[in-house]
Amino acid sequence: MSAISSLVDHEQVSTSAQPCQAESVSPNLHLKGLLFKYPTLIENADEACWDMLNQAKLMNVPAGTVLFHEAMECKHLMLIVEGQVRVYKDSSEGREVTLYRVAPGQLCVHNLNNLVNGLAYPIMAQTETDMQGLVIPRPIFHKTLEDSASFRTYVLRTLTERLSHMVDLVSGFAFDRLDLRIACWLNHEFEIGCGKPIKITHSELAQELGTTREMVSRILKEFEHKRCVQLARGKIHLQCRHTLKLASQGKGKK
Amino acid sequence: MSAISSLVDHEQVSTSAQPCQAESVSPNLHLKGLLFKYPTLIENADEACWDMLNQAKLMNVPAGTVLFHEAMECKHLMLIVEGQVRVYKDSSEGREVTLYRVAPGQLCVHNLNNLVNGLAYPIMAQTETDMQGLVIPRPIFHKTLEDSASFRTYVLRTLTERLSHMVDLVSGFAFDRLDLRIACWLNHEFEIGCGKPIKITHSELAQELGTTREMVSRILKEFEHKRCVQLARGKIHLQCRHTLKLASQGKGKK
DNA sequence: AAATTTCTGTAACTTAGGTTACATAGTGCA
DNA sequence: TGCACTATGTAACCTAAGTTACAGAAATTT
Numbered sequence: 067m068s069a070i071s072s073l074v075d076h077e078q079v080s081t082s083a084q085p086c087q088a089e090s091v092s093p094n095l096h097l098k099g100l101l102f103k104y105p106t107l108i109e110n111a112d113e114a115c116w117d118m119l120n121q122a123k124l125m126n127v128p129a130g131t132v133l134f135h136e137a138m139e140c141k142h143l144m145l146i147v148e149g150q151v152r153v154y155k156d157s158s159e160g161r162e163v164t165l166y167r168v169a170p171g172q173l174c175v176h177n178l179n180n181l182v183n184g185l186a187y188p189i190m191a192q193t194e195t196d197m198q199g200l201v202i203p204r205p206i207f208h209k210t211l212e213d214s215a216s217f218r219t220y221v222l223r224t225l226t227e228r229l230s231h232m233v234d235l236v237s238g239f240a241f242d243r244l245d246l247r248i249a250c251w252l253n254h255e256f257e258i259g260c261g262k263p264i265k266i267t268h269s270e271l272a273q274e275l276g277t278t279r280e281m282v283s284r285i286l287k288e289f290e291h292k293r294c295v296q297l298a299r300g301k302i303h304l305q306c307r308h309t310l311k312l313a314s315q316g317k318g319k320k
Numbered sequence: 321m322s323a324i325s326s327l328v329d330h331e332q333v334s335t336s337a338q339p340c341q342a343e344s345v346s347p348n349l350h351l352k353g354l355l356f357k358y359p360t361l362i363e364n365a366d367e368a369c370w371d372m373l374n375q376a377k378l379m380n381v382p383a384g385t386v387l388f389h390e391a392m393e394c395k396h397l398m399l400i401v402e403g404q405v406r407v408y409k410d411s412s413e414g415r416e417v418t419l420y421r422v423a424p425g426q427l428c429v430h431n432l433n434n435l436v437n438g439l440a441y442p443i444m445a446q447t448e449t450d451m452q453g454l455v456i457p458r459p460i461f462h463k464t465l466e467d468s469a470s471f472r473t474y475v476l477r478t479l480t481e482r483l484s485h486m487v488d489l490v491s492g493f494a495f496d497r498l499d500l501r502i503a504c505w506l507n508h509e510f511e512i513g514c515g516k517p518i519k520i521t522h523s524e525l526a527q528e529l530g531t532t533r534e535m536v537s538r539i540l541k542e543f544e545h546k547r548c549v550q551l552a553r554g555k556i557h558l559q560c561r562h563t564l565k566l567a568s569q570g571k572g573k574k
Numbered sequence: 575a576a577a578t579t580t581c582t583g584t585a586a587c588t589t590a591g592g593t594t595a596c597a598t599a600g601t602g603c604a
Numbered sequence: 605t606g607c608a609c610t611a612t613g614t615a616a617c618c619t620a621a622g623t624t625a626c627a628g629a630a631a632t633t634t
Contacts, residue, residue, distance in 0.1 A: 155487060157495035165487060176487075179480035182473075187484050211476075212469055219436075222465075225479045226433035230441050232486040233409060233419060233430075239493035240530035241411035244591070267611060276494035278592060283612060299600055299611060497620070521581065532622060537582060553581060553630055578633070588623070599612075604605100 100124070100147045100200065103170035107220045114213035122200035133174075133191040140180040143207045146170050149197030154273070155189050163276030165189065166231060175228045178221065181207055239276070245285045247275055249313040252295065256304050263303045289313060354378070354401045354454065357424035361474045368468035372461070376454035387428075387445040394434040397461045400424050403451030408527070409443050417530035419443065420485060429482045432475065435461055493530070499539045501529055503567040506549065510558050517557045543567060 097119050101108050107115070122145070127133070133151060134140060151168040153176060168174045168191075176187055181204055202210075210217050238247050251274065255264045268286065269279040286302065289295050294310040296303040304310070351373050355362050361369070376399070381387070387405060388394060405422040407430060422428045422445075430441055435458055456464075464471050492501050505528065509518045522540065523533040540556065543549050548564040550557040558564070 155491045155494075157491070159495070161495060163490065163494045165490065175480070175483055178476075179483060182476045182480050185484070187487070189487060211472065215466055218465065218472065221476070222432075222436045222479075225476075225483065226429070226436050229429055229433060229479065229483055229486065230439070232483065232490065233441070233443060236417065236419065236486065236489050236493065237409045237411070239490065240409075240417045241413070241415060269611080279612090280593075280614090281591065284591095284614080287613075297612085499620095523581080533582090534584085534623075535621065538584080538621095541583075551582085576634085578631100580629100580631070582629075583627080585626090586624085588621100590621080591619085593618075594616085596615090597613080599610100601610080602608090604607080 101145070103147075104145065105171070106223065107171075107216070110216045110219070112214050112216045114210055115217045118202060118206055118210040118214065118217065119200070121206055122202050125199050125201045127193050127197045127199065129193055129196050131193045131197075133193065134177070134180075135190045139184075139186055140177050141204050143177060143181055143202040143204070144174065145200040145202065146172065147198045147200060149193060149195040149199075151191050151197065152194050153189060153191045161276060161278070162273040164274045165235070166228060167194075173221065173224045175225055178225065244275070244277060244281060245288065245313065248282065248285050249289070249294075249310060251275065252289075252302065252304075253310055256307065256310070261304050261307070263298075263301045265301055267300050355399070357401075358399065359425070360477065361425075361470070364470045364473075366468050366470045368464055369471045372456060372464040372468065372471065373454065375460055376456050379453050379455045381447050381451040381453065383447055383450050385447045385451075387447065388431070388434075389444045393438075393440055394431050395458050397431060397435060397456040397458070398428065399454040399456065400426065401452045401454060403447060403449040403453075405445050405451065406448050407443060407445045415530060415532070416527040418528045419489070420482060421448075427475065427478045429479055432479065498529070498531055498535060499542065499567065502536065502539050503543070503548075503564060505529065506543075506556065506558075507564055510561065510564070515558050515561070517552075517555045519555055521554050 097116075098108065101119070111119070124147070125144075127149075129149075133144070146168055147170055150170075151174060152164055153166050153168065153174060154162050154164045156162045166175075174191060176189060176191065180186060211221070238250075242250075248271070251271070252264065256262075266274075268282040271286075272279045272282045275282075286295065286297055289310070290297050290305075292309055292313065293305050294313055296305050351370075352362065355373070365373070378401070379398075381403075383403075387398070400422055401424055404424075405428060406418055407420050407422065407428060408416050408418045410416045420429075428445060430443055430445065434440060465475070492504075496504075502525070505525070506518065510516075520528075522536040525540075526533045526536045529536075540549065540551055543564070544551050544559075546563055546567065547559050548567055550559050
């Protein structure tokens with residue numbers, strides 16, 4: 067509660083109702099460039115879908131902006147062109163868990179939820195980087211849902227995929243030890259980063275996984291002793307992919 | 321793995337591919353009777369939606385049937401008319417968590433996921449009671465998604481609602497103590513049952529919440545001492561709604 | 575009625591995770 | 605160079621949750 071209001075007070079907030087720096091996107095060509103990260107949406111897009119995209123406005127949002135929170139209503143759908151958004155839930159004791167991230171090519175399903183059901187949901191979304199997005203007003207979103215088969219497919223896919231992802235989250239919390247969850251997270255990050263060092267602080271990682279900084283420090287240090295990783299200020303270097311894989315499979319419990 | 325295959329071996333399994341006892345539903349009137357628990361679907365149903373429903377086949381499934389598991393592919397969408405299905409995830413150590421239940425009026429979103437994305441997902445669904453459902457073949461489901469605005473709305477609503485529910489699950493695991501989670505669960509059950517005793521064993525409740533029987537026994541006994549509930553074999557009686565509410569709000573920590 | 579199975583109670587113990595409370599080490603910059 | 609700030613390390617302690625290992629009660633079957 068206090069965490070939320072302090073954020074809202076002290077940081078730049080753009081309610082979806084008042085997009086800042088919105089401008090029309092003119093030619094189709096330009097659109098295709100902006101949306102090249104949405105291949106599943108674009109490649110099969112039908113006319114109705116293009117209609118919607120042509121009516122979208124481009125909007126710039128600085129890093130750290132709260133896009134929605136608590137009981138906020140969404141008046142727009144946002145397609146992210148550049149940058150990324152973190153969607154998370156915070157606890158009354160000041161801890162956090164990341165639920166998922168929205169990157170170019172993806173939709174914020176809670177944004178969708180809000181648009182479809184008209185229900186706000188007590189969760190937060192905040193830009194992690196400067197962001198550029200295409201803003202689609204609610205009525206146009208609904209109309210396109212009616213008219214465009216391709217858009218529909220895209221929306222449905224996104225929703226069901228997120229759902230599976232949420233099941234993974236639940237089962238991690240329910241069954242896996244924290245060291246396992248950290249190892250898996252590292253593994254995944256190293257995989258998509260091709261082994262490049264991960265830039266994150268221990269307390270950020272704690273907020274990612276819904277735990278505390280001290281626990282993360284403790285477990286990362288263990289991993290360093292096992293020579294999976296090497297720690298530096300604000301960075302985690304991969305030392306041995308194999309050892310980390312083992313740790314992430316729950317083996318080598320020590 | 322072994323848990324799954326043993327279930328599959330020893331219990332009655334109906335792959336969605338071979339519905340047992342399927343029969344055509346003839347007149348519209350009959351359909352309306354069957355689907356009276358689907359008001360949101362029925363009341364606004366357009367012609368395309370009725371078309372689909374008219375092509376559905378009625379199917380009876382006995383209690384304890386595994387509807388899908390692991391990497392099983394769904395060839396049908398199932399609208400539950402009578403009875404209920406439990407969708408859950410099991411751990412390698414033999415524990416379980418219930419993800420959600422599907423009752424008349426609802427859809428199994430993982431069934432949807434499978435139909436939409438063609439991806440199977442390692443999670444289980446099993447009938448808890450004898451069940452009667454309307455089976456809709458995959459191609460007809462897809463066609464109706466194209467043609468029926470009302471069906472689409474219904475599907476989207478269901479999906480986004482489940483998603484919110486999953487967030488609650490995650491945040492419970494991430495932030496709430498087990499006693500809190502049990503208290504909330506009891507509260508909810510007493511609410512929908514209007515205070516009637518809940519029929520459940522401790523180990524079933526453990527599987528519900530992803531914990532162990534001993535923990536549930538211990539915490540329920542605590543609640544009995546606090547005079548929230550009264551325990552009997554296979555049953556939990558509500559003693560004082562107020563005290564339980566307090567416990568479920570994390571107050572009266574003892 | 576006796577035997578068997580299922581359910582519950584509970585004590586003793588272990589372990590994972592969280593908390594408190596510092597110390598120390600980098601980083602940026604005045 | 606020194607100061608402030610942020611990030612990390614770590615020990616001691618606490619508590620929630622899980623585990624082991626029973627005993628006994630209630631239901632069900634033979």
